[in-house]
Amino acid sequence: MILKDKSLSTSNYAKIKAGQKQELDVAFYLRRAFKDHSQVFVFNDVKFKHNGETAQIDHLVVYTYGFILIESKSITGEVAINQHQEWSRSYRGQWQGMPSPIKQVELQLALLKSLVRDNAPQLLPKMFGKIQQNFGGREWHSICAISSNAIINRDNTPKTLEERLVKSEFIADKLLDIMKLPASTPNALHFFSTNTRPWFSEESLARICEFLLEQNISPNLQEPSYVSAYISESKSVYDEALITSEQTITTQVKPKEALIKDIILTCKQCKSSINLQPLSGRYGYFVKCGNCSANTPMKMPCPECSSSNTKTSKRRESYSLVCKDCEISTPIKL
Numbered sequence: 016m017i018l019k020d021k022s023l024s025t026s027n028y029a030k031i032k033a034g035q036k037q038e039l040d041v042a043f044y045l046r047r048a049f050k051d052h053s054q055v056f057v058f059n060d061v062k063f064k065h066n067g068e069t070a071q072i073d074h075l076v077v078y079t080y081g082f083i084l085i086e087s088k089s090i091t092g093e094v095a096i097n098q099h100q101e102w103s104r105s106y107r108g109q110w111q112g113m114p115s116p117i118k119q120v121e122l123q124l125a126l127l128k129s130l131v132r133d134n135a136p137q138l139l140p141k142m143f144g145k146i147q148q149n150f151g152g153r154e155w156h157s158i159c160a161i162s163s164n165a166i167i168n169r170d171n172t173p174k175t176l177e178e179r180l181v182k183s184e185f186i187a188d189k190l191l192d193i194m195k196l197p198a199s200t201p202n203a204l205h206f207f208s209t210n211t212r213p214w215f216s217e218e219s220l221a222r223i224c225e226f227l228l229e230q231n232i233s234p235n236l237q238e239p240s241y242v243s244a245y246i247s248e249s250k251s252v253y254d255e256a257l258i259t260s261e262q263t264i265t266t267q268v269k270p271k272e273a274l275i276k277d278i279i280l281t282c283k284q285c286k287s288s289i290n291l292q293p294l295s296g297r298y299g300y301f302v303k304c305g306n307c308s309a310n311t312p313m314k315m316p317c318p319e320c321s322s323s324n325t326k327t328s329k330r331r332e333s334y335s336l337v338c339k340d341c342e343i344s345t346p347i348k349l
Contacts, residue, residue: 017050018224019231021059030089030342037089038073040183041160045074048187054079054196056224063230065130069321070123074160077223078194079214081154082127085186086120088161095168096176114339117179120157128155130230131223138222139215152213156193160186277348278318278336284309291349293334300327300334302349319343 021042024035042059049055058075074085092105094113102113131138132150139148158179161167169177181189200217215223281288282304290305293313300313313327317338324339327347334347 016052017046017057018228019058019061028343033089037162038087041074041085041087041186044183044186054200058227062232063130065126068126070126072123076190077220079196079200080212083190083193084120084124084157086116086159088116088159090162090165093166093168094161096172098171098173100173100176116159117176120159124155124157134226138226139219158189277346279348280311282307282309283311293349300329313347317341318345
C-alpha cells in the first residue's frame with residue numbers, strides 16, 4: 016500500500032531534476048508492485064527530525080518483519096566502488112569521486128531506528144498485558160537504487176555492497192527477496208511454527224505507519240498523486256516529458272527567483288544585520304560585528320534542504336553557501 020507520494024519540486028537545476036526523475040522512477044515500480052499489498056507499506060520522500068538531527072529518506076518500506084530504506088541515485092555513465100568502499104563515477108569520459116549513497120542511507124536508518132525505539136510504548140502493545148515490546152529482532156535493511164541507464168562496475172565491488180545495489184527496474188524483485196513474506200499475515204499460531212522472525216501485528220503496523228506520517232515534515236508544495244504523474248501506463252517510465260510536463264505535474268509553479276532567496280546574516284550576539292565585516296580564519300569565513308565585536312560564522316544549514324553538509328564559497332567580493340547534498344548555492348547578503 017502506498018501511504019505517501021513524493022513531493023515534487025519545481026527547481027530548474029538540472030541535477031535536482033535528474034534526482035527527482037530517478038525517485039519518481041523508483042516510486043513508480045514500488046507502486047506497481049505493492050499498491051494493493053496488505054503486508055507492505057510504502058512512504059516516498061519522508062523527512063523527519065529527532066534528537067536535533069534531520070533525516071530525509073527517498074523511499075521507506077515498512078513491512079511485516081521490519082523496515083527497508085532505499086536511497087535513489089541518479090547516475091549517468093558508470094559507477095565503481097573499490098575495496099575501501101569509496102565511490103566514483105564517470106561523467107563525459109572523466110572519472111570523479113562521489114559521496115557513498117550507502118553511507119548516507121545508513122545514517123538515515125540509524126536516526127529512524129532511534130526515533131521508533133524511543134517511541135516504542137506508543138507503537139508496540141504490551142505482551143500478555145504486562146511486558147512492553149521493543150524493536151529488538153526486527154529487520155533493518157538499506158539499499159541503493161541506481162538509474163536504469165547507468166553501468167555498475169561489479170568486478171571489484173565488495174560483495175557486501177554489491178548485494179545492496181540495484182537498478183530501478185529490479186527494485187521490486189530485490190525487496191521481495193529481502194522481505195521473504197509469508198502467504199498470509201502472521202498470527203498467534205506462528206509462535207508454534209518453525210518461523211522465528213519477530214513480526215509486527217496488524218495493530219502495530221497501523222500505529223507505526225500513522226506515527227511516521229505524523230512525524231513527516233511536509234514541504235510547502237502540493238503533493239500530486241502518481242495517477243496524474245503516470246497518467247498513461249502505455250508510456251515509458253523513462254519518458255522525460257511524462258515526468259516534467261506541466262500537464263502531468265499538478266504542483267503550482269513558482270517563479271525561479273522565488274525559489275532561492277538570499278541569506279541575510281545577523282550577528283549571533285546583538286542580532287544586527289548591518290555593519291558586518293567579512294573575514295576568514297582557521298574555521299572558514301565569518302563576519303565580525305562592528306557594533307559588539309562578536310564573530311558569526313557564515314557556515315550554516317542549507318536553507319533549501321536543511322542539510323548541515325555545507326561550505327561557504329567566495330568569488331571576488333561575493334559569498335555564497337554551497338550545499339553538498341542538494342548542490343544548491345545560496346547567495347549570502349552582507
